[in-house]
Amino acid sequence: MSKVETIYFVEGECEKNFINSFKTNRAIISGKVRITNLWETANINRIIRSLPKQGAVIYVAFDTDVTSEAERFCANIKALSKHCRKIILLPQHEHFEDELAFACQQATRDLPSYLYGLSSLSECKTKLAQDKNLVSNLNAKGFVLARMWSRTDIIEQLILPKNNIQWGIEYVLTD
Amino acid sequence: MIFLNVALKNIYMFQDAKLDLSYPRKLPSSTVENEWLEDFPKINFKRVLILSGANASGKTVFGKVLCIINNYIAGSSINQSTSWLDIKKVMFDKKKPTSFKVEFLTPKTAQAHKLAVIFDQDGLIEESYTCIDLQRNEPQSAMYKRLREFEPTSYYHKTKNNHDITNAGFTSVAVSQGKMKVPSMWNYRLCEVDNTSGSQGRITAHDTNIIKTFLSAFDSSITKVKSIAAESYKIEFSNGEHVLIDKGKLLDPDRLSRGTHEAIDIAMFYEAMKNESFGESATFYLDEMLAYSHTEAEQSILNLLIDTLPRHSQLFYSTHNYDILDMNLPVHSHVFLKKDKYSEFIQPEKMGYNQNDRSLLGYVKNDVFGTLPSMDAINNL
Numbered sequence: 001m002s003k004v005e006t007i008y009f010v011e012g013e014c015e016k017n018f019i020n021s022f023k024t025n026r027a028i029i030s031g032k033v034r035i036t037n038l039w040e041t042a043n044i045n046r047i048i049r050s051l052p053k054q055g056a057v058i059y060v061a062f063d064t065d066v067t068s069e070a071e072r073f074c075a076n077i078k079a080l081s082k083h084c085r086k087i088i089l090l091p092q093h094e095h096f097e098d099e100l101a102f103a104c105q106q107a108t109r110d111l112p113s114y115l116y117g118l119s120s121l122s123e124c125k126t127k128l129a130q131d132k133n134l135v136s137n138l139n140a141k142g143f144v145l146a147r148m149w150s151r152t153d154i155i156e157q158l159i160l161p162k163n164n165i166q167w168g169i170e171y172v173l174t175d
Numbered sequence: 176m177i178f179l180n181v182a183l184k185n186i187y188m189f190q191d192a193k194l195d196l197s198y199p200r201k202l203p204s205s206t207v208e209n210e211w212l213e214d215f216p217k218i219n220f221k222r223v224l225i226l227s228g229a230n231a232s233g234k235t236v237f238g239k240v241l242c243i244i245n246n247y248i249a250g251s252s253i254n255q256s257t258s259w260l261d262i263k264k265v266m267f268d269k270k271k272p273t274s275f276k277v278e279f280l281t282p283k284t285a286q287a288h289k290l291a292v293i294f295d296q297d298g299l300i301e302e303s304y305t306c307i308d309l310q311r312n313e314p315q316s317a318m319y320k321r322l323r324e325f326e327p328t329s330y331y332h333k334t335k336n337n338h339d340i341t342n343a344g345f346t347s348v349a350v351s352q353g354k355m356k357v358p359s360m361w362n363y364r365l366c367e368v369d370n371t372s373g374s375q376g377r378i379t380a381h382d383t384n385i386i387k388t389f390l391s392a393f394d395s396s397i398t399k400v401k402s403i404a405a406e407s408y409k410i411e412f413s414n415g416e417h418v419l420i421d422k423g424k425l426l427d428p429d430r431l432s433r434g435t436h437e438a439i440d441i442a443m444f445y446e447a448m449k450n451e452s453f454g455e456s457a458t459f460y461l462d463e464m465l466a467y468s469h470t471e472a473e474q475s476i477l478n479l480l481i482d483t484l485p486r487h488s489q490l491f492y493s494t495h496n497y498d499i500l501d502m503n504l505p506v507h508s509h510v511f512l513k514k515d516k517y518s519e520f521i522q523p524e525k526m527g528y529n530q531n532d533r534s535l536l537g538y539v540k541n542d543v544f545g546t547l548p549s550m551d552a553i554n555n556l
Contacts, residue, residue, distance in 0.1 A: 032471075046482045049206045050474055052501045053534035082204070083503055 004085060005056040006031030009038060009047075013129035014096050015061050021134040027145055028172045031059065038062060038076045039069045047076075048083050059172060061090040064154050074160050081164040088171040089160075090149035097121060100128070103147040104138070115141060146173070176248070176359050176456060177220050177487055178241075179287075180278040185267045187236040190517040196221045196489070197315060198507045198524070202531060206503050209486055212282055215309045218318060220280065221507060223481055226493040227500065227539070228512030229548035234493035235365055237512065238460045239265070241491070242363045244277055245458055247347055248290065249359040254298075254345035262294060262345060269296055278322060281357055282456055282487045285309045287322050288357065290349070298342055304329040304349040329354035360457035362447045364440055364464050381446055383408060389442035393435040393472065433467040440464055441476055448483050456487035463493050470498045477502070500536045509535055511546040521546060 008019050008031050016033045023030040036047060038060060051058075058080060062073070081087050092099040094108075101108040104115070112124035115137065131137060152167040179197045183189035198219050201211060212218045226234045239260075243253045246260055253262045266273040276291040289305040306328045307321055329349035330336055340348060349355035387400040390410065399411040408420040410431075418430045420439065428436055441464055448459060461480070465473040473496055481504075484490050500509065506529050511521040521544045523535060528543075539546065 043482065045206045045208060046478055049481065049503045050478050051503050053503055053532070054501060054536070079204075 005052050005054075006059070007051070007056050008033045008059045008061065009036045010061045011035065011037045011063055012096065012125075014125055017129050017131065017134060018096070018100075019061075021131075022145070025135045026174055027135070029057075029059075029174055031057075038080075039066070039073045041072075041076055044076045044079045048079065051080075051083050055085040058084045058087045059090055060087060061092060061096070061149065063092050063095050065094040067154075067157060070158055074158055077158075077165070078161050081161055084164070086164045086166060088166045088168070089152075090169070090172065091152060091154045091167070092149065093151055097125065097128075099148055100138075100143075102151070103145065104141055104143050105147075145169070176288075176357055176458070177280040177282065177489060178277060178458070179220060179280060180276070181241070181244070182274075182276040183240060184275070185271050185273040186240055186262070186275065187265050187267060188233055188514060188518040189237075189240070190267065192233075192517070192519050194510065194520045195522060195525070196224065199315070202505055205505050205531075207481060207505060207508060212280065212309070212487075214282075214285065215311060215313070217312065217314050218280065218287075218309065219315060220489075222484060222489055223504065223508045224489065224491050225477075225499055225504065225509050226491060226512060227495065227509065228493075228546050229514070232512040232514040232546070233518035234512055235462050236265070236518075238363055238365045238462045238491065238493070240275070241458065241460060242361065242365075244275060245359050245361045247292070247345075248277075248279075248350070248355070248357050250347055250350035252344060252346045263296060266294075266296070271295075272300060278319075279357075280309075280487075283358060287318055288355070289322050290355070292347075294345065298333075298344045299331065299346075299348065300333050302329070302331040302343075302348050303327045304347075304355050306355070358456065360453050361459070362444060362453070362457065363460040363462075364444050365460065365462040366464060366466070381406070381408070381443055385446050386439065386442045389438045389445070390435060393438045393468070394432060397435075434465075434469070434472070437464055437467055445476075445480060445483060448480060448485070448488075453485065453488075455485040457485065458489055458491070459484070460491040461493070462491075463495070466495065470496055474498060474502060497536055497539070500539055501534050505531050506533075506535065511539075511544050513544065513546045 006029055010016055010019065010033060012035065016035055019033050022028045077087060097111055098108045101111045106114050112118040112121055116124060116127050118124050146169055149169045181194045183192045198221060201219060207223050210219055210222050228234055243260055243262055247253050253260055255261055262273065272293050272295050274293040278289045280287055285308060287307050287309055291303045293301040304327060305322060305325050307325050329352060331338060331343065331348040347355060383400045383402050386408065390397045390400065396413045397410060398413050401409045403409050406422045409417050411417045419426045425436060425439065444461060447453060465476060477492060477499065480490055507524040509523060513519050513521050528538060
């Protein structure tokens with residue numbers, strides 16, 4: 001395993017459980033997972049202080065349902081990019097659940113019943129955040145990992161530096 | 176108050192130790208914000224100081240000395256025989272005079288101060304106190320020059336100029352004569368000693384949510400923290416068991432892991448830092464209180480404390496954890512304590528190691544600063 005530290009910044013418990021499950025399954029690159037919303041983070045220095053000076057690879061999974069704080073988001077990404085080896089952006093169309101539904105080739109409204117036989121999305125989110133068998137449960141439902149974070153058409157809305165920044169799932173998948 | 180310089184002679188193992196808490200030039204994108212006075216932008220001071228060093232190199236005793244100085248400036252006697260706030264006990268060579276010299280700022284009064292004190296076993300021999308008003312665009316070096324050359328505001332000498340005080344004891348003459356009025360607040364958490372906080376800043380009613388947040392981060396089986404009396408709490412576990420904290424003391428310490436036990440103190444330290452009664456200018460000293468914590472927890476808590484630190488306050492944080500050296504902090508935030516015959520401060524930025532994008536970790540592991548403990552005797556057993 002590389003000595004370079006890998007850190008995932010995600011917005012919620014569902015993403016955290018998803019990444020922790022798939023990295024344990026060795027389907028995606030391993031790394032620490034921290035819950036942070038970079039659309040809302042007012043003091044990026046607090047995050048920067050916690051980054052290793054020796055450099056890290058940072059993955060940022062982020063929702064795109066509300067983009068009114070795009071300026072702050074871009075400023076935060078830009079600031080982070082100066083203190084790490086590279087940043088890989090993982091955009092989620094609307095929310096994580098929408099991204100997951102896309103990877104399962106389902107409509108978001110059908111996801112709760114499709115995955116867990118539930119009727120509400122909030123119950124589904126609770127289950128997703130706690131599911132200890134997430135990988136096998138998803139794989140049994142025709143989930144395609146390569147479809148996650150694969151839609152990068154939000155790029156045009158975000159003005160980001162080109163250095164150090166990459167987009168999409170291919171950088172997360174292990175060989 | 177904000178310390179700018181501390182010089183110690185014949186106290187504990189400090190024979191001629193100097194620590195500089197100012198720095199010459201602002202860093203373009205420092206991760207520790209506001210390390211200067213907003214009304215006097217050329218006056219730079221360190222808000223965060225990470226102290227590292229081998230065992231018995233002086234990290235804890237430096238905290239004790241700094242606390243003694245805080246007490247002295249506040250007008251308290253530093254000959255409190257029932258506590259460790261007793262300078263008589265810690266004079267290294269009891270036949271020789273002991274001295275400390277400090278330069279500090281008081282942002283509220285916009286002043287810089289210099290205090291030089293010499294004691295022997297009988298008490299104060301000499302005390303010189305100087306105070307100047309800060310000038311808006313004066314460079315730091317010019318401010319220091321004025322402070323060091325200015326006529327003392329108060330001067331006491333046991334035989335030559337004693338103001339009819341034949342024995343001042345271990346209390347400041349400048350304070351007793353009303354010449355030195357410095358708002359001095361502090362909170363020291365030193366390992367293995369009774370801890371102390373500035374008398375006006377003592378917190379008795381802690382926020383149970385904060386304690387719960389800290390404790391459950393360390394031990395996920397902790398479900399609730401309830402306040403039951405002043406400084407007394409009930410910690411509840413998911414299996415229905417509980418432990419009590421009675422007047423700040425954990426009654427059944429074995430029920431918690433050592434790291435979780437420490438977290439109670441850290442939560443209270445954090446809360447003190449947030450508390451308005453400490454004002455905006457205080458000295459905080461946290462000495463190896465996270466020694467039993469996971470390195471990730473230690474980094475996160477240190478990060479939180481730096482974020483919470485009031486604008487004109489200073490945080491002294493001692494640790495053995497290498498990972499702290501790899502955090503994205505300015506090089507000038509690190510100081511190493513080294514003890515050969517005596518203890519001394521090693522400041523890497525003064526030795527040319529001032530590239531802020533480089534980690535000090537490699538230098539320390541390669542013993543560039545000579546701060547690694549010598550384990551030859553153990554290795555050769």
